[in-house]
Amino acid sequence: MSSAPTGNLASLAAAVLQPGFVGTTPPPWVLRWLGDGLGSVVLFARNIVDLDQVAALTAALRAERPDVIVAIDEEAGDVTRIESGRGSSRPGNFALGAVDDPQLTAEVARDLGRELASVGVTLDYAPDADVNSNPANPVIGVRAFGADPDLVARHTAAWVRGLQSGGVAACAKHFPGHGDTRVDSHHDLPRIGGSRAQLDAAELVPFRAAVAAGVQAVMTGHLLVPALDPRLPATLSPRILGGLLREELGFSGVIVTDAVEMRAVADRYGFAGAAVRALAAGADAICVGGERADEDAARELRDAIVAAVVAGELPEQRLAEAAKRVGQLAAWTVAARADAPSRPTVTPGGSPIGLAAARRAVRVTASAAGALPLAGAPHVVEFEPPRNIAIGAETPWGIAAPLAALLPGTTAVRLGADDLGDVPAGAVDGAPAGAVGGAAGRPLVLVVRDLHRHDWMRAAVARALVARPDAVVVELGVPALVTGAVHVATHGATRAGALAAAELLAGTGRVAAMPLAGVAEPVVG
16 A cells, blocks of 8 residues: 555646646636646637637646646547637548648648647647548548558658647557447447457557657557457556557557546446556546536546555556656647747638648549539538537538538538438438429539448438439548549548538639549548
8 A cells, every 4th residue: 555645646646637627718626736736638629719719728727837738639620629610621631541642641730730839739639540441430430541551550650740840749549449340439338350460450550650750649449459458448458558559569658548438438447447447557648528527527536546546456656657657748748839830821711731632632533524513503402410429519511601602592401310201202302392492403412421321311312313313422421432423522521621622513723623534533441
């Protein structure tokens, strides 16, 4: 049993927490905790209004603790926090993988790093280094660079180098790989099958590349990987965190957990129990606050960690080691931010580099030339799938708005599965009466996200194409299913990608020059 003072243990326990909070200014409890040893906080969309407000928020945090780590879950692409209110002006991983220019990936990540560093953010829970080898994956998809391990590896390394050259620590996730699953770890515990040899050839390839690129942090996935540990999820597994990540891959930076309130671990081990087990397994920082974001949650974790040390369940040396690593990362972020270039130029539309990259990611498949641009203002039908919980509910998506700006008179409707449930089998478009009726005599645009994963969406699109074979299908997700005479893939539902697609359809901007016949096959993954 440890004989160290409880106050010292409480400070060590606070040092390894990365809690979130509610509000656009730091609440009193966070400021108080920073004085009592809290080493990090994490920002979500609820904490962000604009860049100037974020800069003021982080300045208030640093007034209490100059080396506090300020983390954010900012992947760019579909998962954005810094631009959650209007959508990301930078393409996500899948779009960058479609372009397959590692230098471009590094430039986009550096652009993001400069912006984050300029407002006081020092750790980004990105890049997503998962290999999206299962097209049915409900939570990764366009968050991954692709389905090819080598492609994912080279872009993971480029993203890490780019972000960190911009002054922000990168955090590769979700170790040892969340791509080959049909289960979302927010809801249940995914199981990753395959032999150790298969893991070496796929899932682990990008993480080896991230370590070689000097990534400062790695985030664990709440995943059961029997080939590595048949009993414990990765976040709680000494074999995976210590034996594989530390010893075999040679990673010496901070291991941070995915949010410990996620049901994959909290339902099985308890909220605080999962945190204690993760630290004992080799994790250094506990992410919490996406769902539980108050002082009571932070106190519950801190007190449980202290109690575990006192009871001999968590060695004090292990806790001290974790706190030391967090301190080393804090020192790295202070130095990196001091050397970071100034905030990049941002236009009213967002990142110019991001838009240029999104334009390069658009892919068109057409059975005949001359189908684009559209002959006039279209009617747009956007099919809305169930929300990926990693993507903020407040984050806008779709191409109707940018199309309307370019082609006045554009009309639009958005439909979900419930809107189509009672449609007669013979309905022209599989939608309620009048939904596509507005397209009579006008171009029709059908917007989908991951068409291949949703039966109801495929049926509705098929019916619409029977009636209107000239309709343009725009895929904002993974283009695993290409259908229609004209198919446009943006490889993500970002604001940048939507604008690039709208430019193409409207015949304006740089994308308009893209040939429609003989183009490369769309990326499938």
